[in-house]
Amino acid sequence: MSVMDTTSNFLKTIIQEDIDSGKTAKVVTRFPPEPNGYLHIGHAKSICVNFGLANEFGGECNLRFDDTNPEKESIEYVESIKRDIEWLGFEWAGEARYASNYFGQLYDWAIHLVKEGKAYVCELSADEAREYRGTLTEPGKNSPYRDRSVEESLTLLEKMKAGEMADGSASLRAKIDMASGNINLRDPVLYRIRHVTHHNTGDDWSIYPSYDFAHGQEDAIEGITHSICTLEFADHKPLYDWLLENLPVPSKPVQYEFARLNPNYSITSKRKLKMLVDEAVVEGWDDPRMPTISGLRRRGYTPTALRRFCDMTGVSRANSQVDLAMLEFAIRDELDKSAPRSMCVLRPLKVVLTNYPEDKSEIMRGPFHPQNEAMGSREMPFSREIWIEQEDFREEANKKYKRLVIGKRVRLRNAYIIEADEAIKDADGNIIEVRARVIENTVGNDPEDGIRAKGVIHWVDTATAVACSVKLYDRLFLTENPGAGDTDLMDQINPESLVELSNCYAEASLASAEVGQGYQFERQGYFCRDEASGSDLVFNQTIGLRDGQGKSFA
């Protein structure tokens, strides 16, 4: 099945119109992350939108690091971002770009604005500037430095650049309109002084451009035709346009905004995600419970499923909260088709088949996929003692329970039908073993006596099973919109988001399970080998199988 989105959206409509009218010869978009954290599912959406649009319309998409704030940025993040984009399956045009590569050009343009009388060096402190800015309902007032001479601003700007002025002692501001209803137009800061080492330019600069002064100009330098960002930047568009109109830029990109992706029961704030990492609530940025791309990867999500999910959720300008069930559908749907089947007992209960000779063993054969013969089959040794799931046995039960019950029959997946005779208990009354009998000639056949099995359960031969650990995951947060209002995120952590089972038994073929491959443990779900566990056999649960309503029995 194709992962292409067949539904229309407003961005596609705009681009198609621009192509039809001849306004756009070749679509050029860009994905502009700030390297101050790991990418999360919301970024995956933006990546799919930007690269997807470029691909669909035969254009290209640049990767550009918006590294204008050295205090929060690092090379570690740059590398993780590149890795995640490549893993998602997208290829950026040429080399990765950096806002910091344009610092020289940006500075020249700053001088241009000053010379044109459209920018000035302001020496108001941050606090004073806030007072002068006014409020949402009241206009601001002009800075006392607003009308200083071009020469004076030029001299000060050079001093700022030369590192001769202290952090916060001055800033370069655009001269627009302190009374504008749009606060972004009240003489926005273009450059601020920061004596900080930059991950890319080292100590070359002691002033750094603001987002507003950098972004549109970078787009123009790169010939971006459609600059796509999220809704909160809509207020910045008039400033984006003002700068492009007042600077001798090589092209005129246009900004479009769309609503960011917000899955429920999740957070997509780099700040909050970093807090979970710093507070050790999770193992790290790639903890399988994290909505980060690296976490989802370790959890067993695939690039295809993530892209499918992004396409399914559409692109619009309406704030929304997407049901995580859609993400779960995307990965289940893919894994159902691609994952080889296998059996693994999570909470083992021994079953002794009393009528099966102790020295006998057979090789059972099971398909890797019930609907796809081309995937082949695997062998499963079978002998007198096997492990089954504790929850698959009851001494007695109602008709809804389609598993092993004393006096009743159940089918062992890909093997015999067995009938339970007796439960062996320890001194505390816990069932520690079940005695059962194999029904003759039932491998691949129904019983000759016509008494059919109630259901099918999975099993593993005790002699050849491989011990392993399995990590079961549930949503990290208990609430649908974690941290909403003024609630504390930390109070909403799901204490059962991770359940680690260390006494599991997998069928022998799973001993060589490979990282990156999704497996179905029949009747349980999809699992993948944990990439962070080295040679130990540890499986992460990607997602459980869908529960039919019949699964609820009392």
Add this chain to the structure above:
RNA sequence: UGGGGUGUCGCCAAGCGGUAAGGCAACGGGUUUUGAUCCCGUCAUGCGGAGGUUCGAUCCCUCCCACCCCAGCCA
């Protein structure tokens, strides 16, 4: 009380004046050696509300309501 946005099924989302796509979820039923998959079926006389224009309005106009974003020398 300023500026910018958005409101179509429980959750997403098409629709651009001609009589409400699709997906997820849910609910029935069938197949099944995974209570999985798969298959069939059900699920908005209604498009935030009220007026208006029109032969005809989710689409145009007016007013109202609700929600989101903006007062970092963050992005």
